[in-house]
Amino acid sequence: MSTMPPQFPLEIRSALRRASSTVYFHRSISTVTPPSFRHRTTLFRPRAFSSSSVKLPTKPSLCTADELHYVSVPNSDWRLALWRYLPPPQAPTRNHPLLLLSGVGTNAIGYDLSPGCSFARHMSGQGFETWILEVRGAGLSTRVSDLKDVEESAHELSNRIESTAKAAAGKESCSDENQATDIVDSSAPASDVSVVGEASAWDESQLVARLTSTFMRLSERLSGFLSEGQSVFMSAKLFDKIAMLVDDTQLYERFNEIRSKLLSLIELRQNSGLVNQIRDLAQRLVNLFDDGQRSVSPPLIDLQERLTATIEDFQKQLDLIVKYDWDFDHYLEEDVPAAIEYVRAQSKPKDGKLFAIGHSMGGILLYAMLSRCAFEGREPSVAAVATLASSVDYTTSDSALKLLIPLANPAEALSVPVVPLGALLAAAFPLSTRPPYVLSWLNDLISSTDMMHPEMLEKLVLNNFCTIPAKLLIQLTTAFREGGLRDRSGKFYYKDHLPRTSVPVLALAGDRDLICPPAAVEDTVKLFPENLVTYKLLGEPDGPHYAHYDLVGGRLAVEQVYPCITEFLSHHDSA
Numbered sequence: 001m002s003t004m005p006p007q008f009p010l011e012i013r014s015a016l017r018r019a020s021s022t023v024y025f026h027r028s029i030s031t032v033t034p035p036s037f038r039h040r041t042t043l044f045r046p047r048a049f050s051s052s053s054v055k056l057p058t059k060p061s062l063c064t065a066d067e068l069h070y071v072s073v074p075n076s077d078w079r080l081a082l083w084r085y086l087p088p089p090q091a092p093t094r095n096h097p098l099l100l101l102s103g104v105g106t107n108a109i110g111y112d113l114s115p116g117c118s119f120a121r122h123m124s125g126q127g128f129e130t131w132i133l134e135v136r137g138a139g140l141s142t143r144v145s146d147l148k149d150v151e152e153s154a155h156e157l158s159n160r161i162e163s164t165a166k167a168a169a170g171k172e173s174c175s176d177e178n179q180a181t182d183i184v185d186s187s188a189p190a191s192d193v194s195v196v197g198e199a200s201a202w203d204e205s206q207l208v209a210r211l212t213s214t215f216m217r218l219s220e221r222l223s224g225f226l227s228e229g230q231s232v233f234m235s236a237k238l239f240d241k242i243a244m245l246v247d248d249t250q251l252y253e254r255f256n257e258i259r260s261k262l263l264s265l266i267e268l269r270q271n272s273g274l275v276n277q278i279r280d281l282a283q284r285l286v287n288l289f290d291d292g293q294r295s296v297s298p299p300l301i302d303l304q305e306r307l308t309a310t311i312e313d314f315q316k317q318l319d320l321i322v323k324y325d326w327d328f329d330h331y332l333e334e335d336v337p338a339a340i341e342y343v344r345a346q347s348k349p350k351d352g353k354l355f356a357i358g359h360s361m362g363g364i365l366l367y368a369m370l371s372r373c374a375f376e377g378r379e380p381s382v383a384a385v386a387t388l389a390s391s392v393d394y395t396t397s398d399s400a401l402k403l404l405i406p407l408a409n410p411a412e413a414l415s416v417p418v419v420p421l422g423a424l425l426a427a428a429f430p431l432s433t434r435p436p437y438v439l440s441w442l443n444d445l446i447s448s449t450d451m452m453h454p455e456m457l458e459k460l461v462l463n464n465f466c467t468i469p470a471k472l473l474i475q476l477t478t479a480f481r482e483g484g485l486r487d488r489s490g491k492f493y494y495k496d497h498l499p500r501t502s503v504p505v506l507a508l509a510g511d512r513d514l515i516c517p518p519a520a521v522e523d524t525v526k527l528f529p530e531n532l533v534t535y536k537l538l539g540e541p542d543g544p545h546y547a548h549y550d551l552v553g554g555r556l557a558v559e560q561v562y563p564c565i566t567e568f569l570s571h572h573d574s575a
Contacts, residue, residue, distance in 0.1 A: 053069065053070055053071040053072050053079075053147075053342055054069070054070050054079075054147050054150055055067055055068070055069045055070075056068045056069070056070070056150070056151050056154060057151070058151070059154075060140065060154050060155045060157070060158030060159070061158055061159075061162065062109075062139075062140065062157075062158035062161055062162055062463075063081075063083055063108075063140065063154075063158065064083075064112050064118075065083035065084050065085050065108075065112065065120070065132070066084055066085055066086045067083075067084040067086070068081060068082070068083060068084070068140070068154065069081075069082040069084055069342070069346075070082070070142075070147070070150050070154075071338050071339060071342040072147075072338070073136070073334050073335060073338050074334065074338065075334075076136075076143075076334070077143045077144065077145050078136045078141065078142075078143050078335075079141065079142050079143070079144060079147070079150050080133060080134060080135065080136065080141045080335055080338060080339060081108070081133075081134040081139055081140035081141045081142075081154070082131050082132070082133055082134075082339060082342065082343070083108045083112070083120070083131065083132040083134070084129070084130070084131050084346075085120050085121060085123070085124035085129070085130040085131075085132075086124060086129060087124050087125070087126075087127045087128065087129055088124075088125060091124070091125055091126065091127035092126070092127040093127060094126075094127040094128050094129070094573055095349060095350060095351075095573050095574065096128070096349050096351075096353060096354055096355045096383050096569075096573055097128065097129040097130070097131060097343055097344075097346075097347035097349060097354050097355070098123055098128040098129065098130045098131065098354065098355045098356070098357065098569070099131050099132075099133060099339065099340065099343055099354050099355070099356045099357070100119070100120060100123075100130065100131065100132045100133070100356075100357050100358070100359075100362070101133055101135075101336070101356065101357070101358040101359070101361075101362030101363070101365055101366065102132070102133075102134070102135075102138070102358075102359060102360075102361075102362050103359050103360030103361045103362055104360060104361040104468060104472065104476065105138070105419070105421040105422070105465055105466050105467070105468040106138065106360075106464050106465055106466065107134050107138045107139025107140070107463075107464055107465075107466060108120075108132040108133075108134050108139050108140075109139070109459070109460070109463045109464045110359070110460060110464045110549065110552055110553065111132050111359075111552060112132070113456045113459055113460060113553050114456065114459070117453070117456050117553055119552050119553070119557070119562065120132055122558060122562050123562075123565075123566070126566050128355065128569065129347055131339070131343050133335070133336070133339040135331050135335045135336075136326055136330065136331070136335055137324065137326065137466060137467065137468075137469070138466045139157075139161075139466065140154050140157050140158060142154065142157060161463060162463075164422075164426070164462075165426070165459075165462040165463045168426035168427070168429065168462050169458060169462055208279065208282050208283050208286050210308075210311055210315075211282035211285060211286065211311060212275070212278055212279045212282045214238070214311060214314065214315055214318070215235075215262060215265075215278045215281075215282065216275060216278060234318070235262075235263055236263070237314075238310075238314050239259045239262075239263070241310050241314065242255070242259075242285075242307065242310060243255060243256075243259070245289075245306055245307060245310070246288075246289075251288055251291065254288050255285075255288060258281055258284050258285050258288065261281055262278065262281050262282075262285075265277055265278055265281070289307050317417060320417040320418050321417045324417060324418045324467065324469035324470075324471070325469065325471065326469055326471065326472065327469070327471045327472050327474070327475045327488055328361075328364075328365075328368075328472055328475040328476055328485075328488075329475065329487055329488045331365055332365055332368050332369060332372070336365055336369065340354060340381050340382075344381070351383065352381065353380075353381055353382055353383040354381060354382050354383065355382065355383055355384055355385075355386075355569050355572075355573075356382045356384075356385050356386075357385070357386045357387070357388070357565065358385075358386075358387050358388070358390060359387075359388040359389060359390070359551070359552055360388070360389050360390055360515070360516065360548065361390070361476070362387075362390070363387030363388060363389070363390025363391075363507075364387075364390050364391070364392060364476075364479075364485065366382070366385045366387060366390075367387065367390065367392050367494060367495075367498065367524065368392070368485070368494045369382075370382075370385065370498060370501040370503055370505075371392075371494040371495070371496070371497040371498050371501070372494075372497075373501070374497040374498065374499075374500040374501045374502075375492075375496075375497040375500075379502075380501070380502070380503050382503055383503070383504075383572055383573075384503060384504045384505070384506070384568065384569060384572040385503055385504070385505050385506070386505070386506040386507075386508070386565050386568060386569070387505065387506070387507050387508070387521075388508050388551040388552060388561075389508070389509060389510060389513050389515065389516040389521070389548050389551055390507070390516060390521065390524070391479070391516055391520035391521050391523060391524040392479060392484045392485040392494050392495045392498075392524050393479060393483075393484030393485070393495055393520065393523050393524060394479045394480045394484075394516075394520045395479075395480060395481065395482060395484065395523075396519055396520070396523055397516075397517045397519040397520035397523070398517060398519075399480070399514070399515060399516060399517055399520060400445060400514045400515055401477075401480075401515055402480055416470055417469070417470050417471075418467050418468065418469055418470060419467065419468040419469075419470060419473065420467045421465045421466065421467065421468050422464075422465035422466050422467060423467075425442075425461050425462075425465050426461065426462050426465075428442055429458070429461050429462065443457070444512075444514060444547060445514050445515060445547070445548060446460065446461070446547060446548060446549050447547050447548075447549050447550050447553075447554065448510075448512045448539075448544070448545040448546060448547040448550055448554075449545070450555075451544060451545065451546065451547065451550045451554040451555055451556070452549070452550065452553060452554055452555065453555065456553055460549060460553060475487075475488055478490070483495070483496075495524070495527055498524070498527040498528055499527055499528065499529065501528065501529075501532070502532070503532065504532050504533075504534075504568075504572050505525075505528055505532060505533045505534070506533075506534045506536070506564070506565065506568040507521055507524065507525045507533065507534070507535050507536075508521075508535075508536050508537075508538060508551055508561065508564065508565075509521035509522070509535070509536075509537050509538065510537075510538050510539060510545070510546030510547055510548065510550055510551055511537055511538065511539025511540075511545055511546055512539060512545040512546060512547045513546065513547055513548045514547065514548070515548040516548065518537055521535070522535065534568060536564055538550075538551060538560060538561060544556055544560075
C-alpha cells in the first residue's frame, strides 16, 4: 500500500486556490437566491410532506434507477433527486422501504455503478424498495423556482455530468459550456452576474456602477450569508487586491482615504442613504485610476483593465459564497427529513418507518439524526440503521482527512468558498492510473489494490463527485476536535446523546480505510447500548482489504458486505 507524500496538504491547498479562481458554478444550477443562512440552534422537527414534488415521466440517461422523483425542500428552491428501485416480482416481501444516503460531495452513482456493481439494485432484488437521496448540490438535484422546469434541468445536468466525465476520460472533446472550469451560469440574472463588455475604451460609468454594486452586495445582500466579521474580512480583502494596483505610487494616499470611508460605510449595512454615498466614493475611486492612467509618471499601464479584472474575479467569489451557502445541518434539518417524509408517503410502511443506510457522511447524518431524536425524546422515523465507514468522532484516529483541516477555517473558507472535488479528481485521475503514477496514492483513499474493477473505479472517480461548500467542511471538521461533531452553533455535540437511542445499528468498517479508519468507527460504536449495536470489520490480514469505497462497490462486496446488511435488516423487518 502506497503512502501519502508529505507535501500532500500543500499540493491540495494550491490546487484548491487555483480551482477556486477558475471553477465558477461547476454544476449548472439556477440562480434563484437561496434563503439566508440561519444561525439557529433549535433542533429540527419532521415537516409535513410537501405536495410540490414530482415523478419525472422520462428519466435522463444518467439515472439508472427505475424511477426518478423530485421532492421540494420547505422554505427553499431546492428540488432533491430521489432515485427509486422497485423490487422484482419474485423478490421476498418486505415491510420497510430503504433510504440510501451518500458521502460528502458525492451523488447516487456510487450506489449504482453498473448492473453488476449496484448496491441499490442488489437491495431491491432482496425485496427492499430502495431510494437514493441526492442532497442539495449533488448529482441531479437542482434549484428551480417552478416544478415544471425540473425535467429540463434534470436532463441538462445529466448531459453535463456525462459529457464532462467522457472528456476527462479522453473519450470525446468537451464543449466550452460543459467544461468543469471557467463556467459562467448563462441563466443568471444581470443583477447576479454582470459581465463587462469588451469595449476598447475606458467605460467609466460602467465601472462606477459595477463597483457600487459590489460594495452594496457586501453591505446588504451578503448580510444573510456572512457574519459581520466575515463581511469586514471580505471587504478588506478586496481593497487589498485593489491596493496592489496602486502600491508605491503617489496615488496611494488618496486611495487609502477612499478605502477608509468605503469600509466605514460598508460596516453600517443597509442605511437608507448608503447607496448614494457609496456611488460617490466609487466614482472617486474610478477617477483616481483614471488619473493614474494619464498623469502618473511613469504611467500605470493597463490600470483600468486590471481594476476591471480584479472586480470581476471578486464578484465571482461573492457569487460562489451565495450559491454554495449550506452546511451539514442543512442536510440534517431540511434535506433528509423532506426525503423521509416523501418516501413514507410513497411507500406507506405500516409502522411509518424506513430502513436507512449511509456511507461516509451519509452515515454521519444518520448518527446525527438519532442523536437529535434521543435528545428531544422523539421516536425516530427509522426502524434500523446501517452505516458504512462513518463516525462522529475522529479525534483518536489517523484519518487522512485531518490534512484538510487547515482549509476549513473561516478565513480560508472565504478565500476558497468551494472545493471542486469532482473537477480536482477528474484532473488527477490520469496521473493516478497511468505511468509514471505520480498520484497513485490517491487511489488508496478510494479503493484498496485490486478491489475495484478498473472501469468501475474510473466511473466512480469521473462521475460520482461534486463541488463541496467550504461552509460544509468547516462543520464536518469539528469531528476532529474534542467532543466530536457539533451543530453549526458549536453547542450541540452529536455523540453525547447516542447512548440514549432505541434504534438498532449496524456499523461496518474497512481494514484499509484511510478516510474513516476502523478506530474512528469503533469510537462511535462504543457510544451505543451494547444490545442495539453490531460492529463488523471487513478485511483480513492477508487480504482481501477494504478501503473507503470498497464497502459499497468493491469486487467482493456482493459476497462479503451485502449479505451482512441484508441479514441485519431482515432481522428487524417486522411490521
